Amino acid sequence: MTASRRVPWTLIVFVVLATVPWVGSRYDTFLAAQIVIDALFAVSLNLLLGTTGLVSFGHVAYFGVGAYVCGILMKTYGVPFVLAFPAAGLGAALFALISGYFCVRLIKLYFAMLTLAFSQIVWAIAYKWNDVTGGDQGLPEIPYPNLDWINALPGCGDLRISDKFYLLTLALVAISLAVLHRIVRSPFGRMLTTIRDNPERAAFIGVNVRAYQLAAFVVAGAFAGAAGALYGIFSRGVFADYVFWSKSAEVIIMAILGGMDFFWGPPVGALVIVWLNQKITAYTEYWPFVLGAILLVLLFALPGGIVGGVHALWTRLRGRGRA
């Protein structure tokens, strides 16, 4: 099976997504932006959940730190996006390094609880530190970065600023996902999967389990921060609500709904959740109820997620075809 003979699905998907501002409505662009940002967020979580086997219940903290760092730098200090965006990733990574150092010392449920606690500390700070974070008012009206250079590209001259930012977001997410994909497939990624599968044995083939877990935690935190930074600008503001613990649960649901054993599972989960959310909130305010019901179906009927289910079905059909 050579790479050249395979259909470049991911490339096709990204090209299709890039056409949205031209072929779709303003609302479609809005939806697409949310999906790609959430996809990055969910994939970063899955580096912990699916790849390393760490159940983080506070991943939204790093998303939030990224959003606030970028938002504060751009709005309060007028720092350009080119600097503020990497700063958001670095800030989130730094916070992940500090909190992760303590979290990886714990196992299982205790790990989940400590990550939850750290995320609630971030929430408490965001909610109360009026001078810096805007407190419960949040930080509205974060400026768009200057994107005039996009005008130079063919066919982009008459795009709205929000469309341009969407294209920038798409490009940044694509690069981030490519990097994450590479990391998961790298020797380092292989080490993480051994830890997920059997941490005790991993130590006995010479893996420093905690150090690798911490490294994964920091990488996941950095990309969550990047997603947060994009989200803050995209939604025109950063608010304490972004950091509340139930958001961590939501992104876990995305990862599991898509299928956490597969790299492209979480993006599929993000797509389904965001799309369903938009469709259902148009009819009823009881979105959480629907989400809960989806979760129940998932837990009891489809534990491998959508991609996992499709994969199992595909394997079975192919097996039958051969037999």
Add this chain to the structure above:
Amino acid sequence: MLEIAKLSKSFAGFRAVSEVSLTVATRQIAAVIGPNGAGKSTLFNLISGHLQPDAGTVRLDGRDITGVAPHRICRMGVGRSFQRTNIFPKLTVFENLQAAFLVHHGQGLNFWGRSEPFYREEVAALLASIGLRGQERTLAGTLSYGNQKQLELGLALASDPRILLLDEPTAGMSATETDETIHLLERIAGERELTLLFTEHDMEVVFSIAQKITVLHQGRVIADGAPDAVRDDAEVRRVYLGHGLVRGE
């Protein structure tokens, strides 16, 4: 090569290992035997760094390795297999062994390379030598029990150890599987010039390959020496076969 001096470990007041001393010479095949609960597994865990001893020292080539973390002891050339099979069940056989090679060659923090092409030949060669040729793509968890044990041996060998600790290498195997495993172990120890320290309950296995036997009972060493001497030791016979009790009736 391996020197253990006065090693002790207690769990909640229960002395699992008590002042155990033993040495294993380079390229020696040594066995530790004893009834259930005699402290064999605890002793192994103390050597490989999984447990911290309360007292005593473990030296490898004269270097004190007492209380060093397991992953570092592993890198110093101590390989280990477990009583209950201990592999990476959701990874393929190839991925299992490749992981061990990657760590051993310090590639673990390589974030960027594609892991797939790494150590293909090495894994294939190792698989051939442990009798799992061509099983690269099988999920490790779906291997038969005997094959899982072989894979586990492969995991220990991938780090190119100088000494191998094997905890009951034939536990739960059928008679044929046991035979195969023993031949495999002998051959590999010879080829790779390995020092072997193993625990075993199957006495046929022990007496067929061990050059030196240490008998543990209730955490203490009650006999230590050449197989024949141990076989005829009165204390060992009493503890193991319990003649004393039968006669005392």
Add this chain to the structure above:
Amino acid sequence: MTALLDVQNIHSAYGLSRVLFGISLDIAAGECVCLLGRNGVGKTTTIRSVMGLLRPTSGRVVWKGADITGWAPHRVARAGIGFVPEDRRIFPELTVAENLAVGARAAHRPGRWTSEAVFGLFPVLQQLRDRRAGFLSGGEQQMLTIARTLMGNPELLLLDEPSEGLAPLVVEALLTQIGELKRQGLTILLAEQGVGFSLALADRVYVLEKGEMRHTGPAAELRDDPELRERLLAL
């Protein structure tokens, strides 16, 4: 002779690792039968399969004529099979008296075994009745484990490696106490690797090797024939 317990050709496995390859055995009321063999040959697995702690992949476990294969452990216990595990497993933070009370309450089988009767058999436990079980010595814990199971008034006692890791003096005491239970007519299935201990108690033995039955016969045969003993179990 109708069997009280009849194990018919059971195969058992932990996940993918098969441990038992067709074990059959039977015990008549009042008998003391011993499963002999080194560790790792499947004695514990046989007992766990009878108790319902492990579901055999095939074969049947028949208790007083009723098929109890795959019953939940508490149903097996309430049917009259008492289980004494190899690793003691007392409730460490409960006192001796509380451990016994749990044993009685769990099985719901009133009968001759009360705290007083149990203390009669194991006088040392009476002095320790208010001590936390976690602070008992190995031998005391072993006695407590047996006593706790007796509180449920079983008809058959499954004893897994009772002499394991105990000092010789304690083993002697235990031997007397289990002998007393046997004399009182309790049916006992004993799993042991200590040949002396088991031959002192058993009427019949089954010798296990690598998950299969290697030999079965009266205990006297092994007691009187050192050669057979060597051959089956020797170093």
Add this chain to the structure above:
Amino acid sequence: MAPSFLFSQFMGGLTTAMFLFLIASGLSLVFGVMRVINFAHGSFYMLGAYLAWQVMRWVHPSSGGFWLAALTAALGVGLLGVVIERLFFRSLYGREELYQLLFTYALVLILGDAAKYIWGVDQLSVSAPPVLAGSVRMFGTQQPLYSLFIIVLGPLIAFFGWLGLNRTGVGRMVRAAQMDREMLDALGANVRTIYTGMFAFSAFLAGLSGALVTPIESIVPGMDVLIIVQAFIVVVIGGMGSFWGTFWGSVIYGQVLSFGILILPGFSLFSVFALMAVILIVRPWGLFGRPL
């Protein structure tokens, strides 16, 4: 600072603490016995509050009515606990912890919206039973009788809970189940029934505390997720699964919250989260818990 002011803060902290204890004790119990972290515990608390309000609408708002409402609410929530455990939770015991966590989270979502659908989004309130409506003078401060009632009730429940767990046959079985579930099963006890009972009792306690909080806090959607995080912190500070740990964890939480306002105005929430993080860093198993 005036002593009377400090006393007021102290009493305020104590009231908060005892409420939290009522809620967290059930959470801790379920974790201790079943090793499950139940996010839906806060939802049970919220349902208790709504049910109490509902019953109060049907009965006369007398003292007797209030107690009847509280008891009915608690029993109703306990019954819901039985249903949930039997229908769903059972099949999840063998599964990974992540799935158990997510299941309880699904309950949070579903129960939260169900409450919104039935009772709407407006704030509801219940007045204190007439017997406890007044206040008394203590050290130059006015202390509401109802607060005093809660401050007395907390230790009482702690004491009887401890008594039940340590001095009764049922309590012994529960503790045995906590130590070695399989062994208890092999002795003849139906551990599944014990689990159902524990889950239901824990839900009952949550429902009761929800009903009892109604005279001092209004009933609103969202009270479930707010309380559950606080209850977690209490349980984690005290040591998961430790009964007295939960009690002292609540007391510490209440006081830190109460006096944290004085030291870091506006940052009292931060101070309790920080407290929890510090404790977990120094003693990951909590103040009264046991090393992992």
